Amino acid sequence: MKTSIATVSISGSLPEKLDAIAKAGFDGIEIFEQDFIAHDGPPREVGAMIRERGLEITLFQPFRDFEGLPGDLRRKAFDRAERKFDLMQELGTDLVLVCSSVHPASLGGIDRAADDFAELGERAGARGLRVGFEALAWGRHIHDHRDAWEVVRRADHRSVGLILDSFHSLARKIDSDTIRSIPGDRIFFVQLADAPLIEMDLLYWSRHFRNMPGEGDLDVTGFMRAVAATGYAGPASLEIFNDQFRGGSPLTVARDGYRSLIALADDVRRAEPETSVDLPDFPARAEVRGVSFVEFATRGEEQAQLEALLSSLGFTRRGRHIAKRLTLWQQGDIRIVLNAETTGHAGAAFNARGTSVCDLGISVGDASGALARATALGAEPFHQPLGPGELDIPAIRGLRGSVLHFLDTASGLDDVWQVEFETEAAATVDAGLNAIDHIAQTMNYDEMLSWSLFWTTLLAMDKAPMVDVIDPDGLVRSQALAASDGALRLTLNGAESHRTLAGGFLVENLGAAVQHIAFATDDIFATAKALRGLGFDPLPIPANYYDDLAARFDLAPDLLDSLRGANILYDEDAAGAFFQLYSRPFHAGLFLEIVERRGGYAGYGAPNAPFRIAAQKRLMRPKGMPAA
Ligand SMILES: O=C(O)c1ccc(O)c(O)c1
Numbered sequence: 001m002k003t004s005i006a007t008v009s010i011s012g013s014l015p016e017k018l019d020a021i022a023k024a025g026f027d028g029i030e031i032f033e034q035d036f037i038a039h040d041g042p043p044r045e046v047g048a049m050i051r052e053r054g055l056e057i058t059l060f061q062p063f064r065d066f067e068g069l070p071g072d073l074r075r076k077a078f079d080r081a082e083r084k085f086d087l088m089q090e091l092g093t094d095l096v097l098v099c100s101s102v103h104p105a106s107l108g109g110i111d112r113a114a115d116d117f118a119e120l121g122e123r124a125g126a127r128g129l130r131v132g133f134e135a136l137a138w139g140r141h142i143h144d145h146r147d148a149w150e151v152v153r154r155a156d157h158r159s160v161g162l163i164l165d166s167f168h169s170l171a172r173k174i175d176s177d178t179i180r181s182i183p184g185d186r187i188f189f190v191q192l193a194d195a196p197l198i199e200m201d202l203l204y205w206s207r208h209f210r211n212m213p214g215e216g217d218l219d220v221t222g223f224m225r226a227v228a229a230t231g232y233a234g235p236a237s238l239e240i241f242n243d244q245f246r247g248g249s250p251l252t253v254a255r256d257g258y259r260s261l262i263a264l265a266d267d268v269r270r271a272e273p274e275t276s277v278d279l280p281d282f283p284a285r286a287e288v289r290g291v292s293f294v295e296f297a298t299r300g301e302e303q304a305q306l307e308a309l310l311s312s313l314g315f316t317r318r319g320r321h322i323a324k325r326l327t328l329w330q331q332g333d334i335r336i337v338l339n340a341e342t343t344g345h346a347g348a349a350f351n352a353r354g355t356s357v358c359d360l361g362i363s364v365g366d367a368s369g370a371l372a373r374a375t376a377l378g379a380e381p382f383h384q385p386l387g388p389g390e391l392d393i394p395a396i397r398g399l400r401g402s403v404l405h406f407l408d409t410a411s412g413l414d415d416v417w418q419v420e421f422e423t424e425a426a427a428t429v430d431a432g433l434n435a436i437d438h439i440a441q442t443m444n445y446d447e448m449l450s451w452s453l454f455w456t457t458l459l460a461m462d463k464a465p466m467v468d469v470i471d472p473d474g475l476v477r478s479q480a481l482a483a484s485d486g487a488l489r490l491t492l493n494g495a496e497s498h499r500t501l502a503g504g505f506l507v508e509n510l511g512a513a514v515q516h517i518a519f520a521t522d523d524i525f526a527t528a529k530a531l532r533g534l535g536f537d538p539l540p541i542p543a544n545y546y547d548d549l550a551a552r553f554d555l556a557p558d559l560l561d562s563l564r565g566a567n568i569l570y571d572e573d574a575a576g577a578f579f580q581l582y583s584r585p586f587h588a589g590l591f592l593e594i595v596e597r598r599g600g601y602a603g604y605g606a607p608n609a610p611f612r613i614a615a616q617k618r619l620m621r622p623k624g625m626p627a628a
């Protein structure tokens with residue numbers, strides 16, 4: 001499968017766009033005319049510049065307002081086309097996209113449009129060029145791929161074909177199966193884009209809110225399945241108009257695009273095994289078994305504080321690494337590794353940011369399969385020199401330079417705790433924490449799409465609807481991702497203002513990282529009681545909160561008293577109930593949480609966030625600062 005992306009999807013100058021696109025692994029580009037015009041250099045040079053980077057020009061676009069014009073306007077449209085044909089020949093591309101007309105003088109009429117395209121095809125064909133017709137969702141007379149196809153069919157010229165764009169078809173809610181009856185060799189080009197479902201004007205939605213397949217809410221997979229079923233064998237090309245991407249890092253956006261396109265093609269071939277998608281084989285999304293470990297880079301005084309906090313939560317130190325300054329803290333199935341190395345990845349992480357989560361270990365069905373999939377999607381493998389007796393655990397780079405490890409049982413990687421660690425004393429305390437409920441990664445708002453794509457293309461995880469977390473000083477957007485059985489839950493929290501708790505963490509911590517870890521208990525009141533005995537200092541929750549709870553929910557008085565007495569927050573929905581107990585914030589605004597889920601409650605207590613955040617901020621406010 002030939003991969004391609006429109007230059008309009010990436011920020012920067014034309015050479016910057018091309019560098020990023022080539023580096024991300026694409027085979028070709030759709031050259032957006034504006035990007036060519038803005039560049040200072042003749043078309044032949046631009047063509048060479050593109051080919052030098054190993055890219056081909058899959059499409060020249062757009063050519064607007066062509067079909068259905070009367071008299072002189074029609075003649076002028078053909079003159080314009082001839083000029084663009086000259087340009088295409090100099091650039092070195094044979095296909096132009098003609099998008100359906102929005103011209104006020106365009107007359108309409110399928111046969112008139114077909115005649116126009118037959119003549120354009122004749123002129124293009126004489127030069128060895130081809131013309132593709134795309135229905136814009138807001139086209140004046142043609143705004144449905146079925147009508148565009150009818151124009152192409154009636155034009156009946158080998159140099160005239162159809163161009164499909166998932167956005168235009170899906171935005172108009174046209175059934176993708178209508179594509180299955182179009183002959184694949186009459187489809188000249190396929191553009192792909194997703195978008196969040198928002199009610200708004202189609203043109204505005206398209207020009208500002210498109211995103212990578214898998215990042216939005218449209219069924220781009222269903223669309224591409226239908227395309228594949230036709231036998232179409234041309235490029236799959238991303239055409240993403242997005243305000244955020246226009247200002248983003250060219251390489252990050254290009255890499256996200258590549259990941260999204262390869263994952264999409266892989267989904268299509270798995271869903272349509274009878275079709276041939278020309279793509280090297282790699283494993284399906286890894287099945288998640290759970291969180292194997294969370295590793296902090298920490299040293300000195302900060303390490304002592306973190307150890308004290310873990311002890312007060314019922315964790316015990318259970319192992320020491322055979323060669324490195326690593327200790328293993330455990331409770332139930334939860335493993336926290338404290339890495340005090342002064343060199344290597346963790347050493348560098350601590351030097352840059354102080355105590356922070358530098359590594360995550362995920363238990364999967366097949367660890368090397370997970371790595372193979374990650375690399376096929378363009379992830380960067382991570383290697384560190386192995387000491388004697390150490391296991392080679394497959395790993396890639398994750399959020400902001402952190403490292404993500406894959407462990408499994410089949411290849412013995414789950415035994416790393418026995419192989420690489422000397423066991424210390426058995427647990428003498430236990431507060432009933434048995435698993436990691438969720439891990440919260442804080443990032444800038446404009447990193448959220450990228451990281452949610454990262455997780456959902458790599459592992460079998462689904463996105464929940466985006467939730468607003470109300471911080472007293474600004475809004476934080478929260479995207480939850482979960483494996484279907486809850487074996488891994490992540491919340492990606494995107495901050496826009498540095499004044500929010502999440503935004504402040506980004507400043508203090510020099511960028512995105514895990515800000516909190518939530519542990520699961522089966523009995524939060526028993527856990528709270530055990531923690532009191534261990535000297536755990538919970539985040540104090542004001543009485544007003546409990547008065548409001550009494551008004552909002554029908555809670556038994558003794559339950560309300562127990563919640564109040566233990567500083568436990570409460571939420572419920574139709575499926576069940578949720579209990580939350582928080583630690584006080586420590587270094588840079590990191591914190592720990594304890595939760596109990598009852599019934600099928602699948603959320604994260606977002607309604608409690610404003611009160612929890614206000615309570616955390618009261619404790620974090622620098623001494624002597626005014627309250628406002
Ligand atoms: O928004 C536009 O004008 C526009 C132009 C060309 C395309 O291929 C498209 O999908 C949209």
Ligand SMILES: [Mg+2]
Nearest residue numbers: 134165191239
């Ligand atoms: Mg398009």
